[in-house]
Amino acid sequence: MKEKAAPEKAVPPKQTDMLLRQFIGYNMKRAYLQIQDDMAETLEPLGLRIGTFSALAVIMASPGISQTQLSEVLNIKRSGVVVVVDDLERAGAVQRTPVQTDRRAYALQVTPAGKALWARAEQAVQAHEAALFADLDADERRALQDLLVRAARSGAKHRKGTDG
Amino acid sequence: MKEKAAPEKAVPPKQTDMLLRQFIGYNMKRAYLQIQDDMAETLEPLGLRIGTFSALAVIMASPGISQTQLSEVLNIKRSGVVVVVDDLERAGAVQRTPVQTDRRAYALQVTPAGKALWARAEQAVQAHEAALFADLDADERRALQDLLVRAARSGAKHRKGTDG
DNA sequence: TATTGTTATACTCTATAACTATA
DNA sequence: TATAGTTATAGAGTATAACAATA
Numbered sequence: 001m002k003e004k005a006a007p008e009k010a011v012p013p014k015q016t017d018m019l020l021r022q023f024i025g026y027n028m029k030r031a032y033l034q035i036q037d038d039m040a041e042t043l044e045p046l047g048l049r050i051g052t053f054s055a056l057a058v059i060m061a062s063p064g065i066s067q068t069q070l071s072e073v074l075n076i077k078r079s080g081v082v083v084v085v086d087d088l089e090r091a092g093a094v095q096r097t098p099v100q101t102d103r104r105a106y107a108l109q110v111t112p113a114g115k116a117l118w119a120r121a122e123q124a125v126q127a128h129e130a131a132l133f134a135d136l137d138a139d140e141r142r143a144l145q146d147l148l149v150r151a152a153r154s155g156a157k158h159r160k161g162t163d164g
Numbered sequence: 165m166k167e168k169a170a171p172e173k174a175v176p177p178k179q180t181d182m183l184l185r186q187f188i189g190y191n192m193k194r195a196y197l198q199i200q201d202d203m204a205e206t207l208e209p210l211g212l213r214i215g216t217f218s219a220l221a222v223i224m225a226s227p228g229i230s231q232t233q234l235s236e237v238l239n240i241k242r243s244g245v246v247v248v249v250d251d252l253e254r255a256g257a258v259q260r261t262p263v264q265t266d267r268r269a270y271a272l273q274v275t276p277a278g279k280a281l282w283a284r285a286e287q288a289v290q291a292h293e294a295a296l297f298a299d300l301d302a303d304e305r306r307a308l309q310d311l312l313v314r315a316a317r318s319g320a321k322h323r324k325g326t327d328g
Numbered sequence: 329t330a331t332t333g334t335t336a337t338a339c340t341c342t343a344t345a346a347c348t349a350t351a
Numbered sequence: 352t353a354t355a356g357t358t359a360t361a362g363a364g365t366a367t368a369a370c371a372a373t374a
Contacts, residue, residue, distance in 0.1 A: 015225055015226065016222050016225055016226045016229070016233075016237045017221070017222055017225070017237055018225045019221040019222075019224055019225045019286070020218060020221045020222070021313075022290075023289060023290075023293060024199075024293055024297060024305065024308060024309060024312070025196070025199050025200070025203055025289075025293065026218070027309055027312040027313055027316070028192065028195055028196045028199070028312055029196055029200075030239075030312070030316045031192055031312045031313075031315045031316040031319065032189070032192045032193055032196045033239065034315075034316045034319035034320055034323075035188075035189050035192070035319050036189070036193075037323075038319070038323055039189055054184060054190070057181070057183040057184045058180050058181055058183075058184070060183055061179055061180055061181070061182045061183045062179065062180045065180070069180075073180045073181055075194075075197065122183070125187060125189075126186075126187075129187060129188055129189065131322050132318065132319045132322050132323075133188060133315055133318050133319070134318060134322055135314060135317065135318035135321065135322075136311070136314060136315060136318060140311060140314075141188065143307065143311060144188060144308075144311040144312075144315060145188060145191055147300070147304060147307060147308040147311065148188070148191040148192055148194070148195045148308075149185075149191055149195075150299060150300060150304075151195045151198075151199075151297055151300060151308060152191070152194045152195040152198045153299065154296065154297050154298060154299035154300060155195065155198035155199050155202070155296045155297070156198055157299065158295050158296050158298055158299075159198075159201075159202055159296075
């Protein structure tokens with residue numbers, strides 16, 4: 001199926017991305033893309049995407065949050081939040097409830113159905129990650145978590161562009 | 165400018181993504197997105213994007229590589245490689261040279277100008293990462309690198325979808 | 329028949345800008 | 352005038368599908 005008399009093999013495959021392996025950004029991207037598709041597949045049977053899963057988690061943890069606040073936590077624009085919340089509302093998982101003190105804003109709430117959905121989704125993703133990172137033991141996973149959080153924090157602090 | 169009498173503060177900001185922090189995927193995404201924009205800004209004055217930077221690195225390390233091979237290393241489709249190579253060729257950084265043994269294929273080569281460009285880009289990104297991850301010491305950066313590589317490898321091994 | 333590179337097209341995610349209704 | 356949510360639109364990145372030239 002792929003044995004065509006080995007017609008050159010000009011490239012030793014182990015070294016092709018040698019120059020990229022030195023960069024944290026490259027390894028981070030590889031690792032993330034590796035799990036992204038799998039994650040989407042895990043959530044699909046629950047009617048969730050990565051974006052709606054994340055939003056649901058945040059509203060679970062912060063009932064009454066506004067869409068603008070949600071956009072800040074998720075690091076996306078308010079216009080993007082609309083689509084995500086529309087999706088969750090259509091699925092019956094969250095509700096836009098009026099805010100008495102500010103009639104422009106909505107307080108987002110997770111419905112009972114949404115809470116049940118979250119419980120299932122959280123468990124599915126936990127199982128998914130346990131399987132995906134089976135080659136790392138608990139200590140290593142903790143270490144990775146810690147380093148990722150600190151790397152993100154360090155990155156945020158030393159950015160050149162906006163908000164230094 | 166943003167002090168409107170603190171009109172509820174319904175959400176304690178430290179806990180909003182509490183339920184997401186448990187997931188490696190979430191922390192990986194956060195960390196990666198944190199550096200992605202900065203990376204793009206670092207490369208822009210050199211006329212490179214993350215995609216063309218990566219391709220240039222691979223062709224540097226593997227002169228004569230074909231576009232199909234490049235697509236495998238970069239984990240993108242052949243149709244996507246065309247755009248990237250077009251871009252690098254237009255910039256005078258790489259060349260499509262004919263392959264005598266297979267007239268369908270091109271052997272990709274980095275031009276002298278491309279090699280000079282790579283040297284500058286590599287240095288710029290090294291400096292960029294050194295600044296961005298200043299809060300991690302050398303040991304911690306090595307540990308992060310190692311864990312990311314192993315996480316990606318573990319992920320690739322345990323995927324459910326294609327190629328188990 | 330299968331493969332290389334190519335084109336055309338579509339889809340996802342996100343950003344920008346303009347609008348409305350409130351404040 | 353500024354802000355919350357909304358809409359329309361556009362861009363980047365990548366995917367799929369079909370094609371010509373070659374194997």
